[in-house]
Amino acid sequence: MAIIFDANRKIFTIHTKHTTYQMQADAKGYLLHLYYGVRVKGTMDYLLCYADHGFSGNPYAAGMDRTYSLDALPQEYPSLGTGDCRNIALNITSAVGTECCDPIFNSYTITKGKYSLQGLPAVWAADDEAETLEIVLKDDLTQVEIHLLYGVLEDADIITRSVVIKNTGTETITVKKALSACLDFVQGDYDAISFYGRHAMERNLERVPVGHGTYRIGSRRGSSSHQYNPGVILADRTATEEAGNCYGMLFMYSGNFVCEAERDQFNQTRFQMGLGDELFAYPVAAGAEFTTPEVIMTYSDQGFAKLSRQYHNCILNHVCKGRQVHTNRPILINSWEAAYFDFDGDTIVDLAKQAAELGIDMVVMDDGWFGKRNDDNSSLGDWFVNEKKLSGTLGQLIERVNAQGVKFGIWIEPEMVNEDSDLYREHPDWALTIPGRMPIRSRNQLLLDFSRKEVREEILKRICAILDQGNIEYIKWDMNRSMSDVYAGNVPYDYVLGLYDFLEKLTSRYPEILIEGCSGGGGRFDAGMMYYTPQIWCSDNTDAINRTRIQYGTSFFYPTAVVGSHVSAVPNHQTGRITSLNTRGVVAMAGTFGYEMNPALLSSEEKEEIRTQLATYRRHQELIREGDYYRLSDPFKEDVAAWMSVAKDQSQALVSVVRLSAEGNPFGTYVKLKGLDAECFYLEETTGKVYSGMALMQAGILLPMAVIEYEAYQFSFKKMQEAAALYDLLREKIGAEQRKVISIFGGSGSGKTTMAEILQQQFLADGIGCFIVHGDDYPHRIPKCNDQERELIYQKSGETGLNAYLGTPQEIEYDRINQVLAKFHVGDTEIELKKMGREDDEIWYEQTDLTGVQVLLLEWTHGGSEYLNGVDVSVYLDSTPEETKARRIRRGRDENAASAFIQLVLSLEAQKLEQQAKQADLIVGKDGRVYES
Template structure:
């Protein structure tokens, strides 16, 4: 059992493979956090809580001036009862009071991991994989019950947490803030790592030292967003890729979120993450319950790389689901940057005829295939093939593609409606809106109100019709604007603070029903690229279009940051034309291929305009990726450099689980006159294995490649990439 309880110390000891998480019940009612450490065989209280009289820290028990919640490290703190730090929850009772006493009542330990109501989450396939501790808190005055859930995984250094509120009273209770977890670290200097950016510049790595006060990232856009990813990590001062303690936190949610770190007056650090409380107010009726999203918490004592590989293994095996979880993903060509809206059936077939002999396996028809979709100003919601572009419909086109030996996929954006569409003219009230207010448009479109049952049923019905109309093997599910005027005519005025979250719940219901109905289709999520790259979407769709920016140099930064929590098999990565359509940059086809091969490989260009030499090189790239595909998609990723922005060079490798296959990619981004010699030191090899460099024949011991490294050719050119493959003998 990975969870034990000591009545002597009133301590719960949660053990992962390499870590110990300690909880103590203090004075019979307060749930305190004693630390998250490298693995301990047993907890005997060498560190115990100290209480002294602190000025301006009031006392919930007046007889003891040394005890204050303002200085107690807690598991799920509230506000208004002597703790002045940020609360994990805020509620309002019917009398207007926001003071609550969620005191410890009891606990239970469960074999396995319960699922979450209406929400995605990590899962188990048998009860031996995990144990779950539930700590039940109760406010005896307001009669609000709160269940803190901790699942300890037996094969991963992972603890997942979530919270459930239950109204045991006879009155309505308003939930104003419901974070999925809170964690107090003792006074120690830490750094904060976050993944931030913008559209076409997602998930760049930023690291900063923590200072007194609040540091936070958040989304208020209705989605997890391009701007901030729902992931943060707390790093010890010496932490890098291979050394130091790292604590990673990832929210399994696709809507508004808040992740914050507060350093208090005594240098204690409070970390919490959950649904953004801005514009959130959930009315909990008598007998009802509210479930928060799950947070995945990963501990590493060996730096960021070890933390990343733990996230990768967990997400590949126990977050992603379905047929494609354990299946290599197809190499595709997407017509978007090759044609945009300007195509017809003949043009698409001509592209496919160029792609098939190159070994490409999947042809994806992007935006513009449905009724009157001449540009991005019209027709979203009218999911019927455009008879002018596709006179034979999707079925005829898909069958032509299939005859060439390729599978067929399409693009959809079901959550949106164009003002110029039959759907909007028929149902103008079906979009999110606030009465008597104008409706803001983004990309000439509005957001459908997924809180409404009839809207969800329309989306499910029409998309089901589309997917049933032709032999479709792949769907790219897009979302190209964020939420404004977040209101719904389907709910009362007192429930308008629920709409943002209800939108996400509505989306999850749609995704569950559609993906379950079409288990043989590979679904890829997208939101203007990587605007909704989060664990919640990966639960339904096992890969995400990483960014609308296909420039290889930009993608190096984007993909490096993405791999901090997310595995390579979840990243869509394409080779596009030059000059690049987003940056205007011109880089060699070899570099574009090397960078795209770090994820789910594909192309996004007009093959009919390429030279024969380019086509030959693409054919070689496709053949090569098919050889390395299992290694990239299911192997262990090692980021081989500790370089920070702007990069001079970068390098990464994939190592098979048995340590016998190795792929190394090196990219030089900037050169200087009379430049230095460069060495790449490999990681993750078996020291006593002999590795043969394929194509060269030289043999090296694993320890030599890791400790001494591999000397790179000299000189190297700017934007030059080199790929090495090793195989153990």
């Protein structure tokens, strides 16, 4: 069980896989917080310190005991009016105006499954994945029940918290402050880490010491805001990416919030989060209840990296909903930076044609398609298609786009209204305004009062009428101003609940449509919106260099799968900076990926580069979406931004690096990787180089020397899982006898060289001398000339003649290589080996000292040939011609690697290898497993 109650001591213990959370209802009825941290056994009530603290008051229930003070004891849910003069989580005004609530423990329940919240998004889980603890506190005088809810996802190391306030009396009360979670620490020296910003520069990390007094951030803007994200970390002063204690609180809510961290007079720290208490006063009628949004908590004793991965897992698997969450999202191109408001139907169709030519999946028609909207001063609220502008109906335009083989998406901003609109002229009272005052304008638009049901229903009806006009597969939901003109204390909360009600109805009616949230970019980038929109436009700033910092801060709580990130045109429309298409692509791949540009303005070379980018992203998109994310550098402090995604089974990894500065006479730059299997070898797929996992993590990789400013690099690593199994079998087969020849053979580009290098390193690590002989050194001609000879033979004798040439003594010096193997077997230590380069006349011979060498590895396409003598163990690497071609192209092995002639050569080789494989001792299958013949 994840939740345990000790009835004797009235101690509640919550265990997750790696953490323990504990609290106690003490003898006086107060719920005290005991512990949250690494998983422990036993009870932690011994940590409570009782002393006479002078001016700290004592509750009446303590009698004459001056050592009992709620001003000094750690509490689970501190309330105003109990003698605690620190920051409080609860403030309730009674019907007669008194501000005091004294909640005492009353009861509890433990149930299977995760609680849900009426009208609010919440973490979800299957019944066998979660448990719920509900603790009821009561204040008999004000006739209020405080229901503390704890959702426990044991395997995910997640604890969620919410509070339900029930008015069991006969008169209305007013909730003036109701936070969702509080943590009290009796010891420790902490930093608060938050993510501040502004429009177009969101989620910059700021780390400050929690000193005596209060550290407080939040939003009064009606949304979670660009200025402060509702995710905060409390960490040891010494905590780093990989070490130290850190506690996260993430508010699953899209409106006003507050987070407070306070160090008190006794060096204790209180950390709490919930609804903002400014612009808030919520009446709760007799018999009614009020629910606070959920806080998602997690703890790590291994620094920020582990904390982040726990949040990423929670959001991806227990917050985001819908069919699109774990599927490959469409790669889209948005019309905004391509055309802004200046477009018509033909513009969108032309964009679709360009998208289809490049291989992009979807075109999104952004702002400007409705009402009379040709700029941002009119028509919000008039959700009627401007058919004159589109030269036809929306349905006709969608059909024209789909006819290009491209999907269609559309932009909407349902929460807004312009004064210059038919909707406003008909219903000016629907805008959020203070009676008798002129409203505050922002972007020349007003906020519709979504706290009112009739407003939401009319806008929903209009939006649905749009969505029913054709095959719309994506919505970009925007929100381009903050809330002002709050006419009552319930409005900010009820507005957000109205927004959620709208989204719930919309997603239920259109489950196949992917919705991307947006609020001037990242102004509402929160877990509440992610419950309905599984991706959110990260920032209106698409500058690649700025984005490395924005996406860095975002990554502390949010997975790449929710990050909307696109390649835009240069000079960048926000910063004027020019970066390469490659750099923009590398940065945008740390998200859902897409484009913000006009392809018609691109050169043929740029278009080809985009096609390559698309192929790269599609090859790695599942890894990027589902893999473990690691920050490899701090772009606010270091000269590079570096990050990586690692598959859950450590089988593959994608590393991305962007240089943030350029210097004369530069020195070498190394990036250390994380999350790999330290005991295995990894192949870097582009270069074909092999590294041990431990080496990559301890020493890192050396970046290429910089040529231009803001260069970017990607490294794709594949774990050579089959190499370890192959090595174990080879050790068995060669036994303890000396001087064995092992032949590794397979199609060109099948990975023979890589496998031989890994085996050599493993032999050497075990103290067994090992040397590699490359069979590619033994054709009669250097490879380039040999390809020319092959083509001449093909031209003269056709496929039959070419087949008779490939892999036979006409092509290969079998006599020479057989002599080498024979000399090795009889114990010669000085053997002359042939060496070949890639250019004309690059052929030489050198004496090689094989003293101490016990194993000779021969890696070669034809290493299973009937003409080859002296092989003790033969190993075939299975691959198709298509796979070998792809590897050759990726590694740039030949200029003509993709030609039809080379494909023919590979096909003929494959036929020969199929026969040779039947005689192999061991076969490494395409499934990565090793089979004995």
